[in-house]
Amino acid sequence: MCSGPERGLVSAGTVGLSFAPSWAAGTDRAARVPWDRLERRLRGSLVLPTDPDYPRARHLALLQFDAVSPQAIAYCATENDIRECVLFARHHALPVTPRSGGHNLAGWSTTTGLVIDLSRIAHVTPGADTVRVGPGAQAVDILAALAPHGMQIPAGLCATVCPGGFVTGGGIGMTTRVGGLGADRLVSARVVLADGQVVHCSEDRHSELFWALRGGGGGNFGIVSEFEMRPTRIQRVAGYNLAWPWDRAADVTRAWQEWTANGPDALGGTLDLLLTDAAEGVRPLALVGGFLAGPRAELETLLDQLCSLVGSAPTSRETREQSYQAEMMSLWGCSGTAAECHLEGDNPVATVPRHEVIVATGRLLADPLGTTDTEAALAALESGRHAGQFHNLSMYALGGAAGRVRPDETAFVHRSARFFTGYSAGFLHADDVRAGRAAAERWVDDGMLVIDPHRSGPAYINFPDLKLPNWQTSYYGANYPRLRRVKRHYDPDAFFHRPQSIEL
Structure with a gap:
C-alpha cells in the first residue's frame, strides 16, 4: 500500500498516454508479427492478446492505463531475454518499453508495441x-x-x-x-x-x-x-505520527518546514494536509509523520521542539521504537507478510488493491513556503470541494546527505531542494471517477499555480508532468x-x- 507522497502523489494524473487502442486492435497488429520466433528464444514467457493471461499481463499499478493494449508482453527471466527482446523489436520496428513495477506515473510502463517486463528478474x-x-x-x-x-x-x-x-x-x-x-x-x-x-x-x-x-x-x-x-x-528507528486541528495548519506548515530543514540528517518525514473526503463541511487534517534513525529519547526531544515551533500541543502524538523493517512495513500499511504486501493478482495471497485514478503533480522546493504562499496553498486545498474525492497537499523532507552532492556529480541536479511538495486528488469510489475526474484535474492545477505559478519550476522525473512547458530544464537543469x-x-x-x- 502506498502512503505519503507516493500515496498522495501517486500518479501524474493530469498527464497520461495519448493512445488508448482497443483490445481488438492489439490483436490485429500482433497477428502480423512472427512472435513465435521471439518466444522460442526466451527463457521466460511471452503473452499475446489471444492468451488468457493477457488481461492481467497488461495491467499497471493504476487502472487508468488498462485501456492501452500492447501487442505482446515478454516476461524476461534473464539478461539475455532482455537482449533478445531488444533485437527482435529493432528488427520488426516495434516500439518497446521496459516495465519493472509498473508504477510510472504517466503510464510510461506500457506501450502499443512490446512491453519488456522485468518483474521476474528480481534477485x-x-x-x-x-x-x-x-x-x-x-x-x-x-x-x-x-x-x-x-x-x-x-x-x-x-x-x-x-x-x-x-x-x-x-x-x-x-x-x-x-x-x-x-x-x-x-x-x-x-x-x-x-x-x-x-x-x-x-x-x-x-x-x-x-x-x-x-x-x-x-x-x-x-x-x-x-x-x-x-x-x-540502520538497525532500529524511532517512528512518529502527530496530528493538529485544521485551525493550526498554517502554524504546522511553517513550523514543520523549519524543523525538518534544521533537523539532523537522521530525521525523515512528511507533512500531509489532508481532506479524507472533499465534501462540503468536512474539516481537513494536519498530519506529521516519519522516523528518526536514532533512539526514541532523541526523537521525543525533537518532537518537543516541533510542538514549541507550532505553538500548541497536537491532538494526538504517537512514538515507537522498532526495527527499520517493522517501521517500513508499518509506513507502507503492510500488516502481514511481504507476499501479502503485493498488488492483488501478483500472487495468491497478495492484498494491495490497484488504484483507479489519482490526479497529482509536484515540485522540488529549495526554500520553505512563506506566510503568504502558505495561506494561499491552504486556501487552494479547501477550494474545489467535491464529495467522494480525497484531496491532499503533501510535503516530503529532503536535504541532508542528498544535499551535499554536487549538482553535476550525478544526473539528478536538484541538490539544493529541501522539500518535495504537491497536490493530489483521488476517488473514494470507482463510480465517481467518470463524473469527477475533470474537477479533480482542475483542483490540482489550481493548487499548483500557488506553488509554481508559471509551471516551470524544478520537477522530479519519477513524478512526470506532461504539462511542463520546458521539461528539459525542470527535470534536469544544467545537466x-x-x-x-x-x-x-x-x-x-x-x-x-x-x-x-x-x-x-
Whole structure:
C-alpha cells in the first residue's frame, strides 16, 4: 500500500498516454508479427492478446492505463531475454518499453508495441559491502531479504515500487536525508543497450552512462538488468505520527518546514494536509509523520521542539521504537507478510488493491513556503470541494546527505531542494471517477499555480508532468546538455523513446 507522497502523489494524473487502442486492435497488429520466433528464444514467457493471461499481463499499478493494449508482453527471466527482446523489436520496428513495477506515473510502463517486463528478474544478493538487485525486485521483498543481514537500500513510500525506475529517476525515500538518494547508493549497473550489447558501467567503466543512470530517468539509455548498490545499515528507528486541528495548519506548515530543514540528517518525514473526503463541511487534517534513525529519547526531544515551533500541543502524538523493517512495513500499511504486501493478482495471497485514478503533480522546493504562499496553498486545498474525492497537499523532507552532492556529480541536479511538495486528488469510489475526474484535474492545477505559478519550476522525473512547458530544464537543469551527449553515444537512433525522452 502506498502512503505519503507516493500515496498522495501517486500518479501524474493530469498527464497520461495519448493512445488508448482497443483490445481488438492489439490483436490485429500482433497477428502480423512472427512472435513465435521471439518466444522460442526466451527463457521466460511471452503473452499475446489471444492468451488468457493477457488481461492481467497488461495491467499497471493504476487502472487508468488498462485501456492501452500492447501487442505482446515478454516476461524476461534473464539478461539475455532482455537482449533478445531488444533485437527482435529493432528488427520488426516495434516500439518497446521496459516495465519493472509498473508504477510510472504517466503510464510510461506500457506501450502499443512490446512491453519488456522485468518483474521476474528480481534477485536480491547481499555481499560484504554491496547488494546486487534485479530491476524487478519489489521494495517490500528487498526489505525482507536484506533485514537478516542488517542492510537496507533506499525505498520510496510504496512497497511495490522497483529499482528499475526508482533508482534511475533519482530515488527519493525516507532515508534520503541520512543516506542520500537511491541514485547516490548506486555502485555499478549492467545495461542492455539499443543494439543488444550488454555493458557493465561504473565510475571506472562507461562512466558517462553510469553518471546518466543516476537521475536521468528510466528507459532513456538502455534497460538495466542489475543494480549494484551500497547499502545503509540502520538497525532500529524511532517512528512518529502527530496530528493538529485544521485551525493550526498554517502554524504546522511553517513550523514543520523549519524543523525538518534544521533537523539532523537522521530525521525523515512528511507533512500531509489532508481532506479524507472533499465534501462540503468536512474539516481537513494536519498530519506529521516519519522516523528518526536514532533512539526514541532523541526523537521525543525533537518532537518537543516541533510542538514549541507550532505553538500548541497536537491532538494526538504517537512514538515507537522498532526495527527499520517493522517501521517500513508499518509506513507502507503492510500488516502481514511481504507476499501479502503485493498488488492483488501478483500472487495468491497478495492484498494491495490497484488504484483507479489519482490526479497529482509536484515540485522540488529549495526554500520553505512563506506566510503568504502558505495561506494561499491552504486556501487552494479547501477550494474545489467535491464529495467522494480525497484531496491532499503533501510535503516530503529532503536535504541532508542528498544535499551535499554536487549538482553535476550525478544526473539528478536538484541538490539544493529541501522539500518535495504537491497536490493530489483521488476517488473514494470507482463510480465517481467518470463524473469527477475533470474537477479533480482542475483542483490540482489550481493548487499548483500557488506553488509554481508559471509551471516551470524544478520537477522530479519519477513524478512526470506532461504539462511542463520546458521539461528539459525542470527535470534536469544544467545537466541536460550532458544527458543529450550520453543519449547520442549510447542510443544514437533514439530506439528507447517516449514522451519527454532525452533528445538526441
